[in-house]
Every structure is written in C-alpha cells, then in structure tokens.
Amino acid sequence: MIIKNKIMKKYLLGLVLSSAAPILSAQNSFFIQPGAEVTLTGNAAITLQNMNFINNGTFTAGNGTVNMTGNTTSTIDGTNAINMFNLIIGNTGGVNLDRNIGVSNQLEMVTGLLNVKNFTVDMGANGTVITESETARV
DSSP states (O other): OOOOOSSSEEETTEEEEESSSSEOOOSSSEEEEEOOOEEOOOEEEEEEOOEEESSSSSEEEETEEEEEEEESOOEOOOOOOOOOEEEEEETTHHHHHHHOOEEEEEEEEEEEEEEEOOOOOEEEOTTTEEOOOOTTEO
C-alpha cells in the first residue's frame, strides 16, 4: 500500500495522517516517510503483523498502542525518534531494535524476544514491563 497525496489529512479510527509528502508505504514495513506525520488519537492501536516499524517522519503515540505480532523477525528503526505509549511484543520471531526507543506507559511481552542489541528502551519515570517470561522477554 502506498498513500500519496499532495496535501492530505485523514482521520481513520483514531489515526491522523498529515503530510504534503507521501505518508506511508507498506510492504513488509510500516514506513513513515520524511516530512510525514502519523498521530494516534485516543486509545488507537496499530497492529503490525510480520512488519517492521520505520520512522523517518514524525510519529506521535498519544495514548495509543503499537502491537507487533507475527512469526517472522521484525525491526524497529528509522532516522527520527520513536516514542510510544504502549508497545506490545507478540511476535514469535522476535523484534530487533535498530535504534533507541521510548515507551512511556507499558511494554507488554506476550511472546517472542525484544532484542535491544546495543540500543536502549527508555521507560521514563512511569513505564513498566509486564508479562515477561522465559519465552517473552527483553
């Protein structure tokens, strides 16, 4: 899926897309293009099944959730900051960090590993990690 409009502002179930540039391209990746903005409003959630999360634009999580699911390894990467409110890891193939990220509320480990490599997950003052186990851990 490629969304291209000269000027675009769409409201889709709590997801606000705004940009004068192409916003998203998705082929195995949720890719926020340079100059694009993706904002979650309310308690909106994005589920990425066997997809990477790449932010080269602006991502604003609000009180929303990014849910990474599937059975093949996914990656969180991009040139710009990625700060999430809630992040759920439910991917048996695991999720690799290729940049530092922030999770201000909950990092929920359902299944699979979060491989931080040499990067960090900044949980701030109020962030928590929940439901970790031997098969679902950081």
